[in-house]
Structures are given as structure tokens and as C-alpha cells.
Amino acid sequence: MSQYYPRQKELNEVRGHFKPRGPKSKKIEQEYGPGKADVLVCKTCKAFYWYKSWHHNLADYPELNQKKRIKFTVCPACQMIKSNKYEGEIRIYKAPSGIKKGIKDLIRNYGKRAFKDDPMDRVISVEDVTLRGQGKFMRIRTTENQLAKRLAKKISEVYRGKFELSISHSKKEDTARATLTFKEK
Numbered sequence: 801m802s803q804y805y806p807r808q809k810e811l812n813e814v815r816g817h818f819k820p821r822g823p824k825s826k827k828i829e830q831e832y833g834p835g836k837a838d839v840l841v842c843k844t845c846k847a848f849y850w851y852k853s854w855h856h857n858l859a860d861y862p863e864l865n866q867k868k869r870i871k872f873t874v875c876p877a878c879q880m881i882k883s884n885k886y887e888g889e890i891r892i893y894k895a896p897s898g899i900k901k902g903i904k905d906l907i908r909n910y911g912k913r914a915f916k917d918d919p920m921d922r923v924i925s926v927e928d929v930t931l932r933g934q935g936k937f938m939r940i941r942t943t944e945n946q947l948a949k950r951l952a953k954k955i956s957e958v959y960r961g962k963f964e965l966s967i968s969h970s971k972k973e974d975t976a977r978a979t980l981t982f983k984e985k
């Protein structure tokens with residue numbers, strides 16, 4: 801049997817923009833499916849996996865009764881947070897202290913809404929950091945690369961014309977980084 805080598809285009813589709821949402825870890829795929837657990841419940845955040853996606857509140861789905869085989873696990877988002885990983889990062893440079901609080905509130909609210917819509921979409925952290933060679937900036941990390949992109953665009957929209965926005969996507973690592981730099985007059 802000859803070995804199958806996926807073409808670059810296929811790899812990009814898997815890793816990039818068209819990546820299907822759902823279970824990301826091998827572990828989830830191994831635990832769920834015919835002959836295995838019907839429902840996976842995250843022991844950290846209580847999100848549950850059923851029918852190819854993660855949902856909030858098992859109690860809202862009375863059809864998933866005791867007869868189902870429920871297995872406790874750790875969802876990909878909690879796993880990512882636990883192992884200090886992320887898929888999206890936003891860096892905000894030179895934000896004046898007067899608008900920093902507003903930006904942080906915006907991020908918090910946006911993160912809450914994203915999480916409500918999809919339990920795998922989370923803002924992991926918001927912090928002011930200083931890195932050698934990279935200067936001072938506000939760093940926001942998210943579990944999903946698309947979430948970081950959307951949030952960066954939102955900040956840029958809300959503070960219209962005040963930031964220079966650039967977005968880059970590493971196909972290799974499947975991470976997105978957005979940079980917002982405050983325009984100094």
C-alpha cells in the first residue's frame with residue numbers, strides 16, 4: 801500500500817481558516833463514539849460534549865438522561881489552559897492609561913459573550929507585560945485563534961481610528977496573533 805501524503809492545500813484547510821470546530825484533542829476522539837461514552841463531561845468547567853460539539857449545562861438537555869454513558873474528562877479548552885497553551889494572542893502597544901480600563905472591560909464582556917456562545921471560546925488572560933526586546937504591552941490570550949482575530953477587530957472598531965491593526969496567522973502552530981498599536985499624534 802502506498803503512503804498517502806496530503807497536499808499543502810489540504811493541510812491548510814485542516815489547520816487554518818477552515819478547520820472544523822469540535823473535538824481537538826485525540827483524547828476526546830478516543831473517548832467519544834460508538835461503543836464508548838455517549839456524553840463527555842468536563843470535570844473542570846462542566847461543559848459537555850455531545851453530538852460533535854461542546855455545550856453548557858447538561859441539565860438543560862433532559863433527553864440526555866441517566867441511560868446515557870457519561871464519562872468525565874477534561875475539555876480541550878480547560879486542557880489548554882492547564883498546560884499553559886493558547887491559540888490566539890492579542891498584543892496592544894502604547895495604549896494610554898486613560899483608555900486601558902475601558903479596553904479591559906470590553907475584553908472581559910466580549911470574552912463572557914463568546915464563552916456563552918461556545919464553551920470552547922475563552923479569553924484565558926489579560927495582563928500588562930514587559931518582555932525583553934519586545935517592550936511593554938497588554939497581552940490577551942485566547943483558546944481560539946478566530947476569537948483573538950474577532951476581538952482585535954472589535955477593539956479596533958470601538959476605538960475607531962486610534963489603533964493600527966495587524967493580524968498574522970502561523971499555519972504551523974495554528975496560532976493567530978493580532979497587534980494593535982496606538983497611533984501617536
Ligand SMILES: [Zn+2]
Binds near residue numbers: 844847874
Ligand atoms: Zn472544561
